[in-house]
Structure formats: C-alpha cells, structure tokens
Amino acid sequence: MTRRILIDPVTRLEGHGKITIILDDSGQVEHAYFQVPEFKAFELFCRGRAIEEMPALTQKICGVCPTAHHHASSKALDDLFGVKPPPAAAKIRELMHNAFMFEDHLLHFFFLGGPDIIVGFDAPASKQNILGVIETLGMEAGKEAIEIRKKVRRIISIIGGSPLYPANGLPGGVSKALSAPEIAEIRSTASHALLFAKATLNLFSRRILPESRFRDMLFDDAFRLETAYLGMVDSENRTNFYDGSLRVVDPKGKEFARFDVHEYPRHLEEHVVSWSYMKVLSLKKIPWNGFTEGPDSGIYRVGPLARFNVSEGMKTPLAQAEYERILETFGGKPVHQTLAYHWTRLMEVLYAAERMRELADDPGLSDSNVRILPDSLPGEGIGVCEAPRGTLIHHYQTDPKGIVNRLNLLVATQNNAAAICMSVEKAARALIRDGEVSPAILNLIEAAYRAYDPCLACATH
Amino acid sequence: MEETRKPDRRPERIGVFLCGCGPNISEAVDLLKIAAFAETLPEVVCVESVPLLCADAGKEILKARISKDKLSRIVVAACSPKEHEHTFRQVLRDAEMNPFLLQMANIREQCAWVITDKEAATRQAKTLIRAAASRVRHHEPLEPKSIESSPDVLVVGAGIAGISAALTLARGDRKVYLVEISPCIGGKAARHEDLFPSLECASCVLSPKFDELLHNSQIELLLLSRVKEVLGYFGNFTVTIDRQARYVDEAGCIGCAACIDVCPVKALNEYNEGLDRRRAIYIPYPGALPNAAVIDPRHCLRFQGEDCTRCRDACPMSLIRYDETDTTRTLQVGAILLAVGFDLFDVENAPRYAYGRIPEVYTSLEFERLANASGPTQGKLQQKTGDSPGRIALIACVGSRTTAHHTYCSAVCCTYLMKFIHYILKKLPEARIFLFHSDLCLPGREAQQIGSKFSSDKRVAFLRMKTPEAISIHEKEGKIAIRYMDLLERSHDVLCDMAILAPAMEASKSAPDTAKQMGILQEKGGFFSKEHPIIAPVSTTFQGIYAAGCAREPGTIEQAVAQGEASAGRILSSLIPGIRLPLEAESAHVDEDLCSGCRLCRNGCIYRAITYDSEKGTALVNEVLCKGCGVCAALCPSRAIHARHFSDEAILSEISSLTCTEEKEH
C-alpha cells in the first residue's frame, strides 16, 4: 500500500504551496506534486476598471515583486496610449527597477532560499532562516545585509513614495522628477550597494561554492533539468531587466526564437492542471506533451539562470567578469543545474548595483521633463520586463472610454511552473530511498524549488 | 485602560403613548393590538393609550407617567410632529425632562388617514412605533443656547432704501450707522425730476425724509465712506469703515458756494452723468444734502503739488481743511443692511445703439438730469447744439431680455419711459415721440392708466419691435435714424433728433466685492441672493445681513422704501436690546478628535457657519449661524460632524427597524 508525505505549507517563499509525495509500497517515490492552493482572479476584477489605474492595481498581485508589475503595467500603458516616455522618465524607471532587483534578490539570499546554502542543507529546521544566517555569518554581516536592503528600498520610496508599492507609473512617464539632493542620496546608496554586492559574491565563492555538500548537490543530477530558457536581452544579446526583446534558447543553448513582446501569443501557451491553481506555460511551437524534459518538450525556464543562458554577456564590467567565472566553472552553456540559480542571482545583484551607479551618474536623470501626455485614445497595449523571478508580461485591452475589458497576465513564476514541479519530483525520486525520509532530505527537496525563488501569489494571481 | 472593551450603555426606560385622536386614529387602527405590540419592544417599560393626548387631560397623564415610571425616553404615537411636537416637548419640560428625549410616530397622517385596510394600517403603525422606539434611544438631551448681541445696525448706502430703513430703525430707538460712499445722501432717486406713478416732484416728496435723517441723533451718517472689512456673525459683527477726507468742515459749511466760484479747476460732473462740468471743490448738485462743499483730491491743484489756496481764502468761515486725512474706524453692530443700489448696463457694450458715437443718444439717467430743474440745462430739454428736439425716440429693453446681455426684465424701464413721455409732453408740447418696445410691461393700476392715456395721444407712437435686439441706431443726414424690425419682420427707419435709451439695471459695480466681504451669494445680474425667494425675501443667505432696494433686484422706488422698512422690521424684531439670541439646538457639531481639517464641509454650508481653526487644524461650527440642515454631516468624509437630533446612529436605527417588517419577517 502507498504512503504519503505531506509538506504543508512549503516555507521561505512567497505564497501558499504544498508538496505531496506518494511512495509505493516498496518505499520508492511514485509521484511528487507541488500544488498551489490559492487564486485571486485579478484577470477578472481588473475588468471594468479605468485603464490608468492598472499600474497601481495590478502591482497588488505581489508585495514581493510589485515594482516589476508596476513597470510591466506602465510600459503596457505607454504602448496602449502610443506615448514614449521622455529619456529622464525611462531612466528613473530603470533605476527603480534595478534598485528593486537588487533588494529582492538579497531578500531571497538572506531570508528565503539563501539559508539552505548559507547554513547548509542539513542544518536543523530551526536554523534554516535569517536568524540562522546571522548566527552563521555573524551579527555584523547580518545587520549589514538588512541595512543595505533598507537603504536600497529607500531609493524606491524616493522615486515612488513607498518602498513597497511605488505610485508613479503613468502612460508616457512618471509622476515625479528627481531633485538634486535626491539624486545625491541615490548615488551614495548605489556606491554602497556596489561594495555590498562584491562582498556578497566574495562570500559566495569563498564560503559556499567550495563547500563540498553544496558542490555535490550543485552538480548532482537530482538538481538538473534539461529545458529551454526565456529571457530579455538588449540589441547585443546582453541581459536587460527593463527593456529589450525576448530570446529563447533550446536545451542545447541554440537560439530558438528572438521576438518582440507583441508576438508573445504566438510563442507562449498556458496549460491547466486540475490539481493546482498554478497554470503551466510552455513554448507554443512545440506541441505540449506534459511534464517532460529534453528537446521535444516545450517546457522552459526563466529567472536568473535563464537570463544567464539566453544572454551572451553582461553590460557592466564586474558582472561580465562574474559571468565568465560561472561559464568557466560549468564549462559552457546552457547551464541546466538548478542550484546555479543562486549564483546567477548574485551575479545579477552585482549587475543591478553597477547599473544603479551608472544611472545615478547619468546627468540626464535630473531632467524635469518626465512625462508626455497621450493624445491618442486608449486601445490595446502590451508591456514586458524582467522580474527577479523571470519574464513578466502585462497585456490590456480597453473600450474607447479607457475601461479595461480584457487583460492577460503572464507572471514570472508561471513560466517556471512546470520546471518547479519537475524539480521537486526529481529531487524526491533521487533523495528518498526505501521510504527513508529525514528532515534534511525533505529540506533538500524544498531546496529544489527554493532555488527558483518562486512567487506563488504571482503565479496564480 | 489596556485592552478593555468600552462599557455598554445602561438600559433606557421608554414610555410609549398612543393617542386615539378622537375617532381619527382609534377607529382606523387596532390600538389594543398596537399597545400589546409596543409592550414587547426592547426597553419599553410603559405603554398607555389616551383618547386625546393633546388635550389637557392627556397631557396630564403623560406628565404623571413620566415621573411615576421614571421614564428616560418618550415615544408619542399620534399626529404629525409638525402639529404637536412642540406641545409634547412642552409637557416633557413641565415634567422636568429634556424636551428632545421625545420621538413622535406619525400614525395619523401616515397610517390612520391613508391606509383604509385596518389590518395594514395597524401593521404600518406598529412598524413606525418600533422605529420611533429604537430611534429615541439615540436622542441626546439638548440645551438650547443663547448669546449676547449688539442691537446697533449698519446700513450700507444712503439711497432711498437705506434712508427708509435707517429712519425706521431710529424711530425704534436704535443706533444706526449709515455708510455712504458719495459726499451726499439720496442716491439716484434724489436726482430724478418727478417720481412715478404720482408724477410729483421728486425733491418735494423726498426732502422731508432727508431732513429728518440729517437731524436724527440716533443716526450717524458716514459720508465718503466704504466698508473695509466685516467679521463675526448675526448679533456680533465687527465692521471696519474707511472714511475719505472731505477737506471741508461738513458740520459748519452752509453751502454758500463762495469757495466754488474761485476754484480754477474744472472736471466732468458725475452727478449730472457727465453732461456738464464742476469744480475741484464742489457741491454735487443744487439741493444735494448735506448742503456742504467737498474737495476732490483727484482734481484739486493742491493735491497735484501746486500751492493754490483760493478756496480757503474765499471761505467766509474758514472751514477748508487741506490737512484733513483719511480715517478708519471700527464699529460693533448686530445686523447689516445692504442698500447699495444698482448701476445701469454700460450701453457701449451694445454697439447697435451707437451710444458714445452719436452725441444725441442718451441713457435714462442722463435724461433724468436733462429734465431736472437742478440739472445741467436747468430742466430745459435741449440738444447739445442748444436746439430743442422735435422728434424724440424712447427705446426700451436696452440690454434686458436678451441672451447677449441680461436675460431678465429690468422691471421698471417701461414705467419710467411713460414718465419720460410725461416730461417731454410737459416741456415740449409740439414734440413727436416714438416709443420702441417689444412687449410693454406696465404692471399695477397707475402704470396701465398712464400707458393707455399716452397710447391714445397722437403725438406719441408706440412702435413694436420683433425682439429687444431688432433695432439699431445710425447717423443719417445729420439726424438719428432708428432702424427697427416690426412683428412682420419688415425693417423701417425712423428719423429723430434725440434718442433716449432705457438700459438694463444691473447690480452696482461694487456688489461682487461687497458679496465677498459679507460672504453672501449673488444671482443673475450680480444682485444679492435672498435667503428664500418667497418666504424670506429681504434677508440674504448670511444670517443678520439684509438687502433692500435695487441691490437685491430691479424694482421701483416704492418697493425700495418698502423693503428698507421691512428689513428694519426684521431687525427690530430679532435684535431686541438686552435679550440674548436663542441658538438652533439641533445644530451641527464637529468632533475635534475625528476632524482632519480637510475643510470640504465648507463646500456644503451656504451659511458660512463652518470656520477653520488653523491652530488645531480642525473645523468648527458656529452655532449662531448653523441652521441645522445636516448637509455637512452627510458630506463629512470622516463623519466627524454630528448632526444633533438627526445623528447617524438615530437615522441608521430607524432604517434597520423600518426594513425588518412583518412582511419580511415571515
């Protein structure tokens, strides 16, 4: 007779989830399900609302990555009203976006998924958290991590009012220009952030990477998934979080597609499963054949690792150096090792800090012209950006009065939905032998999805 | 106290009193059933049916039960509260209970008389009584307040309306401050030749009033003065007055004019509508009161820096005061009357009448001066050339009844045009008169008679225009051509020597400033809004401020006098020396702990009863001005404004009680 192992709720991620592992009578894993038991219906109740309210409204999908939604939404409004924000506005948005990527990635590293690798997979549950992290790294380091997040989130409040839910997104720009003192503060924070990013990568390669248990798991097949990858790149195929075109590479790393977001419906497809509220995305051009790996599967991944795999380098020097180090460590692309998400994520922290610094130094940032009034009537618009957890698409349609009558949201973690389920099952199969389960094993299984930094509120919205 | 819940209020002792109202209620509903039902209502401790509660016997019972049963709240189920609420409130007072702890259920007008099916009427009565019983729990004992007040009065404008009011008030032994911007009293009426409808000579009719005014010790006349600022409210206004120097000892001057003859400066005489010139030191017009000279610093050489002393040297009593200065003073008054009069529509804004381009086109006021014995021509009707006009055009509705300017009718033009016909025929019996009008408006007995008399006079032609705008004036062969379109849309030219326009009457140029200063509303044409157009016609939207004469709407001199006296009456009866002003008990109240100082409540209060305390950052209701309408309470987004006796709690409890009816229950 079969046996069930239930992990409910899954912890140290955003949103509600549970894992059901089913063992056959010989104690081998028959199936493992990663279920999302929540749903909110944003696509329904945003209908009938005034289009200009979307950035403020849709960002409430997620309190962890609101800025990403705010920007995908604002860009959708630019598109829908046919207005191009003035240069200063675009810079302000990208600056806020990078500040946000920085602090959100650090949230994962120190509070959510990070503890797995900082304190160690096998540490007791009571240590698998920020407090354990502080214990491991020392109060100073811990406090500093908390401090820098606070300072960088302050950049978001300077620009958008609240550190959490910015309020500045408008079609054709932003509501507020930046004053000289504000820019000065941003600049000094950015420099501080850059130092901290370096230190964190240093910490990673000195303390975590060499650590054998982590290294084993990093290269272990249990944490390997052969999928395609999707991410946003600039004209030179370098990672960009705020703007660019979407690029897909196949499991061999070959470019599979490179398209403007307006073509997304021709490339991406959602599937529904009856055992979870989380919809599953796959590449439309490859016929859906369920939760399978390899070249015949349309399943792809997004987020830091995916952005690493689809890009041909980073735009900023230090990040580029880190990029090459990763490439060297894995001896080429694509990297399919799920735990590599941690490393690529820290590389992005470095990039975000460098980019913040660049933008803070840009003289154009202080321009007071930050908004252009639309003259065309609303209609249809699509906006895209890279959220910490991956590619995020907002798509709106309105009536002539600018009342939303249709919207479609493809949210970062949805793209990873299939991969997350598969990673969990794969880890479970590999790690549970003859019905043997220890807390350490269960935590390792959770480490399989935590690497993605999933956001389940987003994924179901 | 940490984490403790607020204590529940202690239960009320409610008494329900059912009135049979003779047969009216008792026969239409089942009072026994109702009484039984009332017994079951929460916190009701006594129910009593009385054949006729408003009769002395009934009131005795009510009074007795209140003290016997120690009732804390009363429900009276009887007639409309509008009929007997005050009666029963008095009974509560007599029983030493606060009168506001009463709620009436109107089971006569709203059940007995309007629902024939006794069953249904009884059900409805129960529902209304339950609602009353649940509402009355939320009543608070209100104490009607009162304040000290000043009985003195400020009258703005010494025209005929202001003067009539001032005299009436003074006869009532009131101190009156009469503020007038010009150097003399009497306003426009004083400069008329005759007065309609009696067609008596204006000065003969008016000067006795003027003399009485000048000699009345209760009235302090402030000439050359204007109101600078008004603070406060009904009963307690503080008014600041700016007085311009006259440079002549007003009291001493006897108007001998010695100073005037020697003055070297000449300026247009506004008191003759600029038809002639006056000196820099002058008396506005012969007969102007007070009969004293005044220096106009805008023209006097001394004030242009020259060292001219001719008038001072000429004055036999040396009453010239070059060193006199403008002064400011502050007055305390209880009420204010605005009698600031009107101005004529500026005809240059309607080019079709060629006013200002063709010299022989006059406005009605100019013509009054022309016809006036004390005017520029000593009353001789003559053209600027000196010849007397043979053909004279009178044109009605100039700027009135047209979408282009004023849509309203100025009410008196047609009648004074009749007066003008009378002037002309009296002075130039040979003249031909053409009256251009569209719909003559001659209300009242006299106007009609005079009108029909003239219409049968062959020297006078009544020409009907299609519309007030269907007319224009042109120069033609050195004469004036009046081109108009008749009812059949045929166009005609009528040649005349002189044209007299009847321009619309509009609020005086100073009205907007005054309205702002006083915080009152204005209507079409800028006239001051009335508190209520029918039942409160002489009071404005701000309590304690009244308006009379043409400041409130175009009207006759007779009406101006009546309104002046009416306003005076309102003031005399509401501001009684030594008696405190009673305040509206059911007024609004701001809870400072909840008020955010957003000040939007002021958008809803036309009585300016809500002020803002910038220190505390909260709004404040002035209970003197609050009329208790409750608009602000419904408007306040914090519900920080509490409408006394009509609180949210009271009304919400009525709603819940009324919605859970027997129909719903089963």
Next chain:
Amino acid sequence: MKQKPKIAFCWLSSCGGCEESIVDLSETLLAAAEAAEILFWPVALDYRYEDLEKLEDQELDAAFINGSVRMDDQEELAHLFRKKSKRIFAHGTCAHLGGVVGLANLFPGKEGLNEAYLRAPTVSNPDSILPKTRCEEGGETLALPGFHPAVKALHQVIDVEYSIPGCPPTPELVEEAILGLLEKRLPSRGSVLAEKKALCHTCPLNRTKPERIQAQRFYRIYEKIWDPNRCFLDQGLICLGPSTRGGCKARCIQANFPCRGCFGPLEKVRDQGAATLSFLASLMHAATPEEIEMIADSIPDPAGLFYRYSLPSSRIHQSRFEENP
C-alpha cells in the same frame, strides 16, 4: 526567568506585502525575535500547519494575520488561529477590510475561474479542465481548497481584537503594534492601530486647499500634468485623502500621486465608498441635472475607485447581480 510572549505571523489571501512590512522592521524585527517566541511564520521559518495544531488553545499571545479570506482552507486556518490565540491582529488592509482582492466581489465567484483557466487568450485547454477540490491523479486523490463565492475580511470570519490598516502598513505601525504587545500597552480591544484622522490632516498639500473647491469636471490622471505642490482635488483630480484614514505618511502624495484609499475608511465610517462619493459630489460646480451628469460621468469607474480596498466590508459587501441593472 519570565516566559517570552508567543506570537505567530501568517498570511491568507495575501500578496506578501505585509510580510515585507515585517521584514522592513529590520533591527526591530531582530529585537522582537529576541523578545518573543515566533512559533509560526511560513515566509521565513520552517514551521508547518501540524506544528500549529499541536499548540495548546490560547497558547499564542498574538497572531498577526494578513490577507483576506478567499479560499476554504484560509477560512479554516483563520478559525484555527482564533482557537490558538489570545489576540488576533488583522494585519494590513486585506485582513482589515478585504483589500484590493475584494473587488472580485463585483463579479460572480466562479467567473474568476472561467476567466483565468478557460477564457484567457493564451490558454490552451481543450478539455476545459478547472482546478478541482478533489481530483484523481495517477490513482491518487489530490485535494485543493475551494474558491469562495466572495472575498471576506478577517472580521467577517472570526473575531478580531486589533487591526493594522494599510496596503501595506508602514513598518512604524507594525512596530508600534508589536511593541505595544511586548510592552503590554495596547489600546482598548477593537482599536484600529493607525491615526484617527483622515490623510488630509497630515497631507503636506492640505494647506493649499482654497475655501471652496469648484470642480467643472474630474480629470483622469492621464489627461493632465498637475502641480505637485497644490491640493490634487483643487486641480480636478480625484484624491481619496479626505475619506481615507491617515497613518501612511502620505507616501503616494510624496510621489506626486493622488491617494487611492489604502488605509480604509475613518473611525466612524463604515462605507468608504459612500463617504468618498458624498464629498466628491459637494465639489461639483453644477446645479442642473445635465451639468451634474456631465461631471459625474467624468468619473469612469466609481465603485472600482471608491471601494478599491474596502468592498467586502462596505455596506453592500458584494454585487447583487441583478439582471440589466
């Protein structure tokens, strides 16, 4: 040594923003973790529901619950917390009033599922599969919580001692609540732990408001560029400041953005929408039905704007779905 107070943090139908508002406590959070024993906090600590069930009744001194109640299991969880805790803090506007997600109450419950899983343009769902509360998968039964017909605020499901409004609450308010608990100086039960006065009271632009505002029409935020230093209402923009509880530190105003009401209605107001509607009406500079309608029509989505955060706990709670209303 005296025993540390035991507390729990949990989310229901939440966005995680309120969790961030706890994380943003930074040092205070570490201090709190020292001073109190945190026995449940999914976003940060590895406790499971079974650990929660194992607790004695009333063992928790306080549970800080954020998010509205949208799914069956969230309602059960709320009841479980009620059983285990001496005090319930409704943390954030969703728990306090229903929140943004409450706008779903304008639509019939199941429409949400149909829209997302059947009608969404990129969905390929030939067999019209919907998530099921019980489904057979590989011979095994898997369970999911059901999707409620309507969103509820926490107080509509269990008794709540304290509410911390805000989407999200400021860290200061959360800190004040936690310290109040630790230092035993909480106000009377039933209190809302934010300012008693509306946003205008602390709004830097309030002083620029004229004596009377007379709106010829209301502007939509994409229709005009406005002066950041003048009351937005006076510029014809709709700002919910007057009808919204203060305590947010005017975050949006600082960003030159009008208030959208996330702190909910005032102490004595039950229906934020009605309060908003009432004051906006008073700003209309019009007296005839035609003129007034013109201005009223310049507000495109009254319910969605006036009830942005508070529909479930408004007077009406939820659309009545009458045909051709």
Next chain:
Amino acid sequence: MKSFEPVIIAFLCNWCSYEGADSAGRSRKELPPNVKPIRVMCSGRVDPEFVLESFQKGADGVLILGCHPGSCHYREGNIQTLRRYLLIQNMLPQLGIRRDRLMLDWVSSGESDKFAAILDRMTCRIKTVGPLPGPTGNLK
C-alpha cells in the same frame, strides 16, 4: 402563496415633502403601506451610506424626496442631494443593483396628489422588478 410586498424607505425633508405627506394625509389619499417614511430636516442630510444601508438591511427600494430646486428651505441642500443622487445612480449598476430601485423627486408642501402618485408609481415599479437579492457570499 403571498404576493411580494416590497419595503421602500422614503427620506422626507421636513419643510416640503414631509408637509406634502401630511397634506396627503389630511386629504385622506390612499397610500401604499410599503413605503416607510423617515423624516430629515433637509434632503441634503441623506448620507449615501443611508441609501446603501437601506438596501443592505433589506429595502427593495429607496425614495428621497426634497423641496423643489430653488425653494429648498436651506437654499442648496436639495442640490447637494441631486449631485449625490446622480453619482450613486452611476454606481448602483456596478454593485449589481437596478438604478430604478432608487428615486429622487421634488414634492412641495401643497403637492399631496404628486406625493401619492410618486408613492404609487415607486411601489408598483418595485413590485414589477421584484425583491432585491441579498449577497451570495454569506457575508455578515
């Protein structure tokens, strides 16, 4: 089965419409018992929340009666009401409530016939549209 008897809350201003109601009474007009009157000093006292609360508490219709424009005892109170009314009317359909369940009209103290007519019209209108559904989500 018992025929549907709607409950209609009517807010009457003290000076005009309540007087109108009284004069309807004095002239013995037959009025529908479905209408439950609440007296306020001015229709401007009627908080939109009162209207929504009436619906929430089970009223099938709500009437607001005030003085005719221009003759409001408080001059502009009824205009405030008109503004609120038209705004609520824009919102009711969004809340799934038929517009015609709420009605604003002007009744002067003399207009007893008009008063009776309005009550009759409103009552049979609500009878034809039927009872107002309650919330489906068993919300308290």
